[in-house]
Amino acid sequence: MITASKYSKKLTFVGRLSLMMLMSLVLVNCKSSKISKHLNKTLDSSFYENQFTGLMVYNPRTKDTVYNYNANRYFTPASNTKIFTLYTALQYLPAEIPALKYALAQDTLIVKGTGDPTFLHPYFKDSTALNFFRSFKAVKLVIDNYDNEKFGPGWAWEDYDMYYSPERSAFPMYGNVATISNTGQLKTYPEFLKGKTSYSDLNGRRDFNTNTFFYKVTRKDTIEVPFVVDSTLVKQLWDDLIPGKVENIPNTTIKTDQILYSVASDSVYKRMMQVSDNFIAEQLLILASSTVSDTLDADSVRKSILDNQLNDLKQKPYWVDGSGLSRYNLFTPLSFVQVLEKLYTEIPHERLFNFFPVGGKSGTIKAWYAGETTPYVYAKTGTVGNVHCLSGYLLTNSGEVLIFSFMNNNYRTSTSKIKEQMQTVLEYLRDTY
Template sequence: MFKKLLVLVFVLASIFSCKSAKLKKGIINKIEAPFYNNQFTGLLVVNAKTTDTVFSYNASKYFTPASNTKIFTLYSALQLLPTHIPAFKYKTEGDTITILGTGNPTFLHPFFNDSTALKMAKNYKHVKLIYNNLDDEKFGPGWAWEDYDTYFSPERSSFPMYANVATISKTDSLHVIPQVLSKNVTEVFTPKRRNYNDNTFYYNKKNQDTIEVPLVIDSTLIKQLWQAIYPNKITFAKASNKPFDKVAYSNIATDSLYKRMMEVSDNFLAEQMLIMASSTLSDTLSSQSVRTHILKHQLNDLKQEPRWVDGSGLSRYNLFTPTSFVQVLTKLYNDIPQERLFNLFPVGGKTGTLKRYYKGGNKPYIYAKSGTVGNNYSLSGYLITNSGETLIFSFMNNHYRQSTVEVKHHMESVFEWLRDNY
């Protein structure tokens, strides 16, 4: 009986070994094809249940991650933020309320339209606003300066309004949000959308689309925006050393913020999310303090410490390895129920940045975050095989000269091979 059992174990091990060898050979044949000759590629695939490494290729090498960085931002926010958004901190004294920004990105945001601050301020005769409690610069290190007028590069601030952009559209006439800036918009034939240093905007006469143009955030603009809402009610105060012990929470669940950031790869939400997370550590806001805190505590076991400089991945200074992404994705998988976790990620062939790629036929099989910046594309997340296994992966591609669409198609053949053969 014992000999028969040994034979059975040996046969099963041999079958598994053959399948594993076939799987690895199939992937190697794909990623060592001539298509990949003149680029840098890394791939790590791990079984979520057993933690066994299914495939590894340059997994400990550093890559430019682009928006894959948002996976680290998501993890940080989930560690530090409560279930509902901390809209702002405040103190009250008689008929006066003093409001301190927490970096909350949803206030009057076109998608979320949080109005918690307006409702609170309405009940007081005087409103003092502290807006200079942010240590971060308005732009992240390594951001491209020429993106100053593009929708994906808004300035960072302690108390954002309207997503820190002017939303301009036209039907019969120009429509501008916030409306108070309507007089700052000129219709003209130009590719430029805003002056470099001030809030003078341009709407191309040939354009009939809705455009979002980043605002230049300064005290003059903040005063103008608040004055339009509550005339002669708002004054500014400087940050003090006395801590704010009261927090006003909006009715917006933080999961809705995470989902939006991940699905459409919203850079503004990502940057402000780290800033907002820092409000749980101190009244002085700093995304750097959050990155340092998370790496020192929750992520002190990373096999390769990343160079992590922003929340969005806009910066080419960011450097991460496939192993680091798989480690963080594994922590998320172990800490959060699968239904909730997968709901936060774009779904292949279904939603967000993956809507046109990685289709699964009758059912989705990819739940992942993409990252794209010139000549670099990566995808990290979860893959469900036909056998029902969950694989955690990070597939990173840097410095290619082909089209990103071609890169995606070649990656898709690897994912389909894993789905069908594991």
């Protein structure tokens, strides 16, 4: 039996708990109201009046929207697109990158590419496939199991000779680029392409449709120039590595169900996110498609993940490539926040933050968003002409982790000035929330 005294004490405890919860809610609302008032004043200022701006800030612990400014509007995301590519790769790919699929026919190896970008890549220089091929008398390499165009929809045609726009393919070699430097004489990687490279007074780096490369006589740096991926060059590159052993063949009905693996997948994800590597991003979607079919089709993977794992997005993006090179891509800040929350929920935080550029420390934000003592921003940039976006995670001085997406389109000022304004906003959130 509960006495009046005990009932009074129990009621008092319940009352105190309810009061504490109410006070906590009031404090949160007051804080959010203060932040909204301050940020509304900032984003409604004259600096932002001639551009499109969207900002969403979200607390994944409390499930509260801290701030929303045009978060449901569509923007050109540039390389923020790689956040969706990262999520897709993590859903489809194993701990190690599938280097190739193969079958054995007596002493002949039959191979289909998976889209692995690391094979003899200037950064990874992985030789797993090469060492494997050397152990067989003959190798038959399928060269037409890739079902998309070599360039993405909406890519700028004049970027064909720029390092950030390599062709997509089923079995990339050397990152699908020629690496050229001047050390008293021209030096190329792969060395085979030296015979196709010459000094020039012109600014162009390669003929439009052929593998003829140029290095401007006044240069002293190292440049990467995409090469044309065709059957002739592929054959020449393999003959340079292991003469007479590799034969290009059309697609075959032979079941290539054995898989050879190469490097740790996390190292590829980190490279894509840290330096915003477009080639790796494109190839990761192709790799993802290799896990469900022998025909490589990045388009089908994007559709599949939007229809399944990401079918709860409140605004479905218009998503056409893996890198964000295309201006056809359209995403909302809210969609980025939703995917970033999924990553935050599904991936251990130390591992997840290791993928992203770190403010003041690494990657594309090394020169920005430096904390006073420790980093406070882990985020992916996205930049093309008149577009700059930043989406990721912000650590506040109070110990909270906020997810944010800050998108700027169609501005006419310098990108540095955009970054200055963004840094001011993010520092305010760090210090206030």
